[in-house]
Amino acid sequence: MRGFPSGAVTFLFSDIEGSTRLVKALRERYPQVLAEHRRLVRAAIAGQGGHEVDTQGDAFFVAFAGAKQAVLCALEIQRALAGYEWPAGAPVRVRIGIHTGNAIPDEGVYTGLAVHRAARICAVARGGQVLVSQATQTIIEDEEEEEPGFTLLDLGERKLKDLDRPVRPFQLAAPGLDTRAPPAGQRAGGPARDMPAAPRGAEPGAFAAAATRALPRDIASFTGRQAGLAQLIGTLAAAAVGGEVAGLCAIDGMAGIGKTALAVHAAHQLACDFPHGQFFLPLHAHTAGQQPVNPTDALASLLLTAHVAAPQIPPGLEARAGRWRDLVAGKKVLLVLDDAATHEQVQPLLPGTAGSLVLVTSRRRLTALADAAVVSLDILPRRTADQDPA
Ligand SMILES: Nc1ncnc2c1ncn2[C@@H]1O[C@H](COP(=O)(O)OP(=O)(O)O)[C@@H](O)[C@H]1O
Numbered sequence: 301m302r303g304f305p306s307g308a309v310t311f312l313f314s315d316i317e318g319s320t321r322l323v324k325a326l327r328e329r330y331p332q333v334l335a336e337h338r339r340l341v342r343a344a345i346a347g348q349g350g351h352e353v354d355t356q357g358d359a360f361f362v363a364f365a366g367a368k369q370a371v372l373c374a375l376e377i378q379r380a381l382a383g384y385e386w387p388a389g390a391p392v393r394v395r396i397g398i399h400t401g402n403a404i405p406d407e408g409v410y411t412g413l414a415v416h417r418a419a420r421i422c423a424v425a426r427g428g429q430v431l432v433s434q435a436t437q438t439i440i441e442d443e444e445e446e447e448p449g450f451t452l453l454d455l456g457e458r459k460l461k462d463l464d465r466p467v468r469p470f471q472l473a474a475p476g477l478d479t480r481a482p483p484a485g486q487r488a489g490g491p492a493r494d495m496p497a498a499p500r501g502a503e504p505g506a507f508a509a510a511a512t513r514a515l516p517r518d519i520a521s522f523t524g525r526q527a528g529l530a531q532l533i534g535t536l537a538a539a540a541v542g543g544e545v546a547g548l549c550a551i552d553g554m555a556g557i558g559k560t561a562l563a564v565h566a567a568h569q570l571a572c573d574f575p576h577g578q579f580f581l582p583l584h585a586h587t588a589g590q591q592p593v594n595p596t597d598a599l600a601s602l603l604l605t606a607h608v609a610a611p612q613i614p615p616g617l618e619a620r621a622g623r624w625r626d627l628v629a630g631k632k633v634l635l636v637l638d639d640a641a642t643h644e645q646v647q648p649l650l651p652g653t654a655g656s657l658v659l660v661t662s663r664r665r666l667t668a669l670a671d672a673a674v675v676s677l678d679i680l681p682r683r684t685a686d687q688d689p690a
């Protein structure tokens with residue numbers, strides 16, 4: 301068919317995450333929501349010169365002559381969907397997969413392995429996420445553009461079902477992408493995958509009302525730190541989600557090197573994987589005029605942030621630690637402990653069960669923290685090195 305690119309074609313697949321739940325939640329309003337979603341996706345496709353090959357239900361299959369156009373289209377789609385006011389409790393979140401390979405359209409139909417690969421990559425993405433194959437990433441990297449407006453984070457090699465050889469997906473990272481906490485009002489029972497169900501037997505107030513979302517603002521100008529980010533996002537989060545104990549990562553480096561920035565940036569990227577709450581607790585190892593927070597007080601802060609009413613917070617370290625562990629037991633919680641002084645300060649705050657991830661930042665390498673993955677930060681090559689330490 302005329303207009304369809306051939307040769308090195310970049311394929312984009314998208315589909316709505318949890319669409320069955322969405323249909324059930326919205327009932328007769330679903331067709332309208334689907335139509336709105338299609339309108340937003342098509343506007344992004346048109347904006348980047350994409351060719352819509354096929355649309356089925358809530359899925360799109362698009363071909364692009366250029367790899368960067370496909371990635372920019374994905375970015376536009378995610379931003380448009382994230383910024384749209386969906387009916388309460390029914391946000392539309394799409395997963396997107398992109399891959400470049402040789403293909404020739406035959407009467408508007410592409411067949412072959414490249415199409416298959418692109419579809420598989422889409423299938424493993426989560427809602428709000430864009431995964432790009434290494435083939436596409438290499439093309440974009442070779443274009444060597446200074447400020448493409450996005451970053452592709454290496455998630456490491458993985459074997460995908462139905463594919464002959466492993467793929468190495470890269471995650472698209474850019475301001476406004478997959479970092480937004482779902483707006484209030486999307487509660488348990490709603491279709492959004494990333495909203496927690498109210499735990500059975502939980503007392504009112506504790507987690508039941510809404511998951512804590514207490515991460516500080518990410519920096520829009522975040523740059524570099526590819527290796528550290530890839531380790532945090534790819535390996536550690538996967539290990540935490542599928543592991544047998546809570547994941548633990550200690551980020552160390554000198555003052556002002558970017559520990560807090562990295563931990564907060566990674567935490568925003570990971571928020572969806574830890575739907576029962578995202579906590580940020582400054583431990584003030586090096587805050588002028590302030591003593592490091594003692595663990596008993598730190599636990600009180602965490603419990604308060606998790607909506608436990610003050611009178612229900614027990615006195616004493618052991619009782620508070622027990623209460624905290626009980627609260628997060630079996631949950632998927634992300635905890636950033638910023639500027640820790642010692643491992644003794646951190647230890648009582650750690651969840652006791654698998655499924656959660658703790659990111660600790662410290663000027664010291666906390667070697668006594670058992671099983672912690674260590675990310676040691678060096679000075680960034682340029683640009684960020686001249687900024688003021690926080
Ligand atoms: N990767 C980065 N990209 C852009 N700015 C950064 C980055 N890392 C750190 N910064 C900036 O550098 C300053 C110091 O970073 P910060 O994370 O507070 O350092 P630390 O926690 O190691 O003391 C902050 O103003 C922060 O916004």
Ligand SMILES: [Mg+2]
Pocket residue numbers: 559560561638639661690
């Ligand atoms: Mg800091």
